[in-house]
Amino acid sequence: MRRIGLILFLPLMLFGCMQSKNIDEYAYVLNVGVERGTTMPYLVTALVSVPGGTEDTKVTNTVITAEARTFSEAYETLNAIYPSRLSFSRASLLAIGEDLAQSGEQDAFLNFAFGKPDLWPNLRVVVAKPPIRDVFEGWISEADPSLRKIKTAVGDLSGVSGMTADTGYSTYLEAIGDKRFDVMLAYAGENEYGLQPDMVGGEAYPYTGGSLLTESALKTSTAGSAVFDGSRMVGILDGRHTMEVLMVTGAFQKGEMHFTLPDGSAMRAALYRMRAPKIRLHNGEASVELHLKADVFDPETVSMEQDALKALIEERLETEFSAVFAALQRANSDAMGFGRFRAEQFRDVKAWEACDWKSEYRALNVTFSVTVMLSHERRGSETE
């Protein structure tokens, strides 16, 4: 038995060494971006973090680019131009160039086998205004070289404020491969881009509300979201409309909204989800019931009665929901995910696959019903 064990152990010692590298022989890719190339179909940008160096600057961040036809080609090219071996295992963000997203050609590129370049599938996917190199460089701040922490804050903010969509790569793939809903991705870019067109009212909205005025400040942020029809980007929603779509999909937790009162003054309220949205779908008619809680800021400045204020908020929201839905319907994007409820009506996979949901969606009538519970303890100003 021992002899047999030795015989089995021998080939292990001779040929059994897995390919490995020392931890310090890698450079770690944190962000990957893909946009339309000039000489080749795709331009791939990678934000590379090189740990090590001196005690003061433990990390060096560099942006590298390569033009390629496929992802694996880009992977090899990036490796070839960079002196260290690139590891994608710590990548946490995938940026798709707006130009590429609008053409819908990114899928051919992104259809790589998960795992081959050791890419974690739980990447956050965003649409970025090209050139992506600028977007990535805008994230690099000399004051705080730990890019991971900055990105965590950005991700958290999108979750807290509800102003941007927080979509993972798996959800993106799910939306592309399945027709139950269309994906909505956060829209990232440099702060200097100015106004962006909003698909609901056709108005432009300022890209971000402000920027940090220090020399080493971040120049890139995410605001609003890009809406897709399948794999093609069909429009942009500003933060408020993004929040409204998230309310219907059930992804919204809390956020803030401004409402204009009849006397022309503005009112600010914090909104919270009270329970999951209730959606019913039957014979081309859908009804959406939303239950929200609203805390009004600075209540002493609001002159309206509580009941009137509640009715006003409900009415405004219902109108806005209808407008957002109409815009999405025009763009053929089921970002609100009504297809999820259509799929529930099937008891057979083949029948569901044979169903042309998108044409049904174009004829769908939706009624929104919003119930707002105004908090009895109105919130004071944040500065109080």
Added chain:
Amino acid sequence: MRNAIRNLFQFDAPYRQFELKETESEGTPSFFARRKEKRAKVREAQGRIEKNLDANRKWLAARFSAKVNTDLILRPFLLGGTARALAASMNGMADDKQIADFILRPAFAVRVDGVSRTDLPTYFCEHALSMHETELSDSRDAIVQAIAEGRTAILFDGAKQAILCDTRGFVSRPVSEPQNEMTIMGPKEAFTENIRTNVTLLRRILKRPDFVCEFRDSGGTNRTKLVLAYLDGTVNPALLSEVKRRLDAISTDMRLTVGRVEQLIEDYTYLPLPQMLKTERPDRAASAVLDGRIALLVEGCPQAGVLPITIGTLLASGEDMDMRQPVGTIVQAIRMIGALLSTYLPAYFLALALHHPGQLSGEILETVIASRAMVFLPLWMEMIFLLLVFQLVREAGLRVPGSIGHAIGIIGGLLLGQAAVSANIVSTVVLIIVALTGLGNFAIPDYSAQIAAAYYRVLLCIAATFAGLLGITVTGLCATAVMCSAKSFGVPFFAPFSPVTRHAEHLLFRTRLKNRAGASDRWNAKRRRA
């Protein structure tokens, strides 16, 4: 073909050197020589002493090589001024004062007129000898053994029996504090080299009539005294007879210790974990005896062997039950975590650093990489080097006298570590991991188990270097399976967890201390707890 293979692994022809061969001086033994020798030995073992004192004296002198072995004292005297007698004892082993006061002085004073020569031993024993422990024997073997042990044999001219008096008075170490199993709360006594003292130490704790200390001689020429201590009526009789059978099979000329006896009677030679607990604490051995197990004492060895054992025994400390439940649980949990860290941490780190760097967070990566910036050794070599250095420092610290031993620990830990980091041989992170491993290793109470953990640690490190977490999984699974297949004197090593028994005690959480009577059920003891 054979020559070709031999040549392949042989660098040069071996040079001619002196080799001591059995047959050189005596020539080739005849075909029946060995059998004849054996028969002669049997005859001698069954031999009785002669009536003639001179013949007995000659025999004793020859048996102990008295010409060169000056330790043997053969003191002839006249019993009552008329009967010739001889006191044989071993210098240093027997107490001279006892021989002079309680054997020789009464011998000169006693009157033996009218006593027949053959009745002299009984008469002397009953009327003159003022010694507590005496024995009449005619066996040559018993007499030789008694003299070797420090007793005094009194032989008489014309009598076929000798008196064996207990005059043992050799120098021995007093009972002192345990050196290796130190506790804060428990008793502070340790076993000594004197088997009698050790038995007394046990008896002082186990004051019950069913506590048996069975004295046995080991096989072989040295006839070392062994003691099997157990509770009669509680211990599993099958276990007891199996242990006795294995002890009977020992026939060696080696000096015996608990560690050697363990190796001679254990089942799994190649299992790194011990199959018998070696403790220097009488309270621990007594607890084991109360739990239905057997304690084995060996003459000249300041430790007791406890058998059978399980993995829980090796991870338990003597004072575990002295602590209250919440404190005991914390201590036990920390010890378990320490044991796991000590075994798996270096290998896990190697696996992550070499094969799965994506599993480490960015901050850890940065710290590790920054610490390795100038280190020229590959990571695996660095780790194995440091683990070896750790074992080296530990062994060096153990083998040198107390105060220097502490100094070596400090030199090894501080100076060597600092110097190695400064010389870019090792990185600080790896140093911290090895230090943590060392601390975890010391949390394992049993020394043999510590060594076993070190063995598994190096094995796992090699496996992790080769194949990362796959290597660790495969090695860990094989090690677990081997330990699951092992048994300590018939008791599965992972009992009471696998197989589960009713008296399962948790490895992580200590249970509440309750009144209990009888032994644990995992040894299949005769008298078990309810």
Added chain:
Amino acid sequence: MNLRIGAFGKQESAAMVLIAAFFGGCFAADSRLLFENGNASWIIEIISTIQALLLFEATVWALRVRGGNDLSALIGDSHVKRALAVFLMLALLLAAMQPLQRFLLTMTQYVFVESKHVTACLYLLPCLFLLTALGAETLVRTARILLPILLVSIAAALLSGIGQYHLYRIHPIPFAEPANLFTLAGGAQIRAAPPLLALLCIGEGTQDRMAMRSAGRIGAIAGGALAALALFALSMTFTYTQLKDMPAPFYRMLVEVRAENPTLRLDRAVLFLWLGGAVLTSAFYLYAACVLFCKTFRVRDSRPVALCFSGVAATLILVLFYETETTAKILEHLYRDAWMLIGLPFPLILLKPRRRKPKCAASV
């Protein structure tokens, strides 16, 4: 005889069956086949467990009626019966191969991307052989030791993904044709029946027929329920269209958990912990096949057979790894039609006529 069956208790054998049932249910199946009919794998798992239990109960009943402690007591000496035993051995061999093949695929696709599958297989072979050669007692005791750790890892994996669960993903549930579900569950017997089949093979070690029945019931029900729960969680994490293309859906589920800046990711550690469970499962099946072989063909030592079987299993896994049209076809047949290896011989063994006892000669 050195079959190394040994003696073990109800808890250990139940633990072994539980682990085997869970890993068979969750990690042995080919994703494409498992999810081609929608996200109903959890329902199929429940039905197939019930079917396997019925088969097991029938066998235990037959053992009680005819006398005997293990499956080989039911299989007679005739050549036909030996052929049936060979069928069952093949079934066990295939069942042993399946989880290992899936894990090997996972490892080479996601973990050791730059290494060859042969290298990974080289690590599994000695471990498989050692576990198989050490015998039933060791296997079930190792299973009892590993079970709590595996349960904690499974619970942690299922709980950590709770934020990703959405009920809409389980639709459409194919309830339209319940008969279809039963057929699919029958096809899944190559995964559901082997734990109980292997237990029947080593029944001698459980010391008591009733203990074996009890261990089989507890292990299969708990393992099946756990597997169904895990598959349900999986169905809520991914749609069936995604799952069809995933070689290792459970690993994907693990890495789906979003932790922005985790100090230490544990997905690989959990994956390899599960690999340990899969190797144990495979060794259990291989050992059961060894015992069946030794008892049917009167071989006295199980170790050479263990070496042979683990070698064959490892070689087959390696051969089937080379992606050619033929291997793809073979693999599809293995996953789709292997249930016949259990479905055909079992009724024949159970229907064997009761042997009449020879009449005792009348005492004078």
